[in-house]
Every structure is written in C-alpha cells, then in structure tokens.
C-alpha cells in the first residue's frame with residue numbers, strides 16, 4: 417500500500433469518511449465537522465493510504481503555520497489498521513512533503529493517547545494545549561526537520 421494525494425471524488429469521499437469515523441463520530445459530532453476551511457487551500461497537502469480494495473486505511477494533512485513551520489492535522493488510522501505502520505507511513509509522507517516545501521519544523525496538537533506514537537516518530541512535547549469536546553486533552557508537539565528524515569526505527 418502506498419500513500420497518495422486524494423484525487424478522484426471516490427478517494428475524497430473515502431478520505432473524509434475516515435476522518436469523520438475516527439476523529440468525530442465517536443464524540444457524536446455532526447457530519448461536516450471533520451472538514452476545515454483551509455482543506456481546499458493550494459498550500460494544504462493531503463495524504464491518503466488506500467487498501468488494495470480501495471478503502472481508506474489512514475489519512476492526514478499538512479498545512480503552513482508560522483514562517484518555516486508546517487502543522488500536521490487530522491491524522492487518523494482505521495481501527496483495523498492501527499498498530500500496523502499505517503500512521504507512520506502517513507506521517508513520513510507528510511514530513512517528506514514538508515521538507516520539499518521548505519519547512520524546517522513541524523508542529524501538531526496530539527491527542528493524549530497519540531503522544532507516544534508521535535514521540536516514537538521523533539516529536540517532543542512542548543506544552544499541554546486545548547481539550548477537545550470537553551474530554552480529549554491535547555499536547556503541542558514539535559519536530560525539527562533537517563532536510564532529510566532522521567531514522568527513528
């Protein structure tokens with residue numbers, strides 16, 4: 417399986433469906449809440465990992481934050497695929513895109529349960545951030561990009 421930018425209407429539908437099912441539906445959020453205003457911006461990079469059958473296994477996106485800094489958001493892996501390297505594949509794809517786009521640093525707001533995943537991939541907690549839906553603590557995390565990915569395996 418390889419990561420692609422969603423392209424066809426079916427791929428976009430699968431992309432947003434997975435975002436919704438993993439990141440919004442379990443907290444009874446309305447459909448549409450999985451979308452962000454800057455999703456359509458030319459500067460936003462979307463990543464989709466498709467199964468051979470054409471289902472979305474994992475998604476994520478990258479967008480500009482401060483000058484020289486990119487932000488990763490909406491990382492979601494289908495429950496069946498969690499713990500099997502799909503999240504790593506998406507994040508590495510976005511990191512490579514970030515390097516190509518000239519970012520020297522990536523930041524993200526990690527759900528508490530996802531902090532160990534990002535730490536494994538070389539990110540460091542900077543500070544606690546917001547609490548989503550009144551129940552999901554987040555932590556601001558950061559990773560310096562040095563032109564080429566440092567192997568964390």
Ligand SMILES: CC(C)(COP(=O)(O)OP(=O)(O)OC[C@H]1O[C@@H](n2cnc3c(N)ncnc32)[C@H](O)[C@@H]1OP(=O)(O)O)[C@@H](O)C(=O)NCCC(=O)NCCS
Nearest residue numbers: 491492493498499500501502503504526527530532533536
């Ligand atoms: C968090 C999430 C994106 C991680 O993706 P994943 O596909 O499950 O993780 P991977 O299998 O790619 O894991 C990559 C590495 O991180 C490690 N890792 C993942 N989760 C971990 C955890 N909770 N604790 C410790 N290590 C963890 C894996 O062991 C693996 O290490 P390895 O390469 O040495 O084997 C995914 O589980 C998910 O979508 N969770 C629900 C939604 C969510 O929390 N999204 C993030 C919002 S900020």
